[in-house]
Amino acid sequence: MHRVYNFSAGPAVLPxxxxxxxxxxxxxxxxxxxxVMEMSHRSAAFDEIIKTAEQDLRDLMGIPDNYKVLFLQGGASQQFAAVPxxxxxxxxxDYIVTGQWAKKAYxxxxxxxxxxxxxSSEDETFSYIPDCSDLPIDDDADYVYICENNTIYGTKYKKLPNTKGKTLVADVSSCFLSEPVDVTKYGVIYGGVQKNVGPAGVVIAIIREDLIPEKPAVENTPTMLAWKTQADADSLYNTPPCYGIYICGKVFKWLKKMGGLEEMQ
Known part of the structure; x- marks a missing residue:
């Protein structure tokens, strides 16, 4: 069998x-x-698949108990709306715009x-990460948003922004599970899985529980985009992308077998 070398940013190569x-x-x-494509998402077999996948991800990233792990649909781009x-x-x-995805989210x-x-680094075609040590953070800002790694332009934050106490929200699609991460530095950290972890169609959102509102901040938010809807149902409010989650779970086990995120780095 001939396997090509695939250097695409995503969908990307799987083990x-x-x-x-x-x-x-x-x-x-x-x-x-x-x-797995045929089985009920309510079945015992799939329940084991998704619960094991979540636990393996928690082990890999050291995700604290006060963070919810949600397996969602719509890719990272759907979270551009869900976050606000x-x-x-x-x-x-407040938004720090360092590439096309941060710009779209903004x-x-x-x-x-x-x-x-x-x-913003748009003045030089997103070729650098701006100084984020003393930003004019709005006193009323509900969060500060970044896209942590920009595949198109080849830039990545080496140090997280000084949010001056405001919640940090990060799209980590391009660097998800490529290195150890301190989840506690973020209020929300999410990524589409197709670059590093699985097939397109799944986004994993890791959200600190106190940030999941009883009611969304924006009136008339669709039920499916309310994080509480998904959190209360353990990602099973509707039929999730079962096969994609199954593949992600296998990749998590492979990552653990290989030595974890330290080895990936």
Whole structure:
């Protein structure tokens, strides 16, 4: 079999070992007589898949107990709307724009409140990360938003911004599970899995529990975009992307077997 070298940012290469395991289980997952693609998301077999995947991710990242792990749909781009819809209680948020994805998130947030661009590197085609040590953070800002790694431009934060006590929200799609991370430095950390972890269609959102509002900050937020809807249902409010979660779970186990995020770094 000829396997190409794939340097795409995403969908990107998956471990061959994982693909072979999935191929072996394609028609019959562990004696269930069906593929994971065919089984109910309410079944005992899938319940074990998603719970094991979550625990392995918690082990890999050292995710504290007071953070929820949500396996969602819509990719990272859907969180561009979900973040302000859930968090913009004061109607203000600060954005650091260092690439196309941060720019899109900033533009989306403008639909739901006052999104403030407190720093940007657009003046030099996003070729650098601006100084974030003393930003003009708004007193009323509900959060500070970054895209931590920018594949198009090859830039990455070496040091997280000084948010002056405000909640940090980070899109980490491009560097997800590539290095150890201190989750406690973030209020929300999320990423589409297709660059490093699994097939397109899954976004994993890790959210500190006190930031999940009883009611979204923005009126008329769709039920599916309310984090509490998903958190209360353990990511099973509707049929989740079951097969994608299953592949992610296998990659988590592979990462642990390889030595974890320190080895990936």
């Amino acid at each position: 061959e070992e994982v693909l072979r395991e999935a191929a072996d289980e394609m028609l019959d997952y562990q004696g269930t007589g069906m593929s 819809m859930n968090l913009m209680k004061n109607g203000v948020a 533009q989306e947030a403008q639909k739901y409140g006052k999104a403030v661009k407190v720093a």
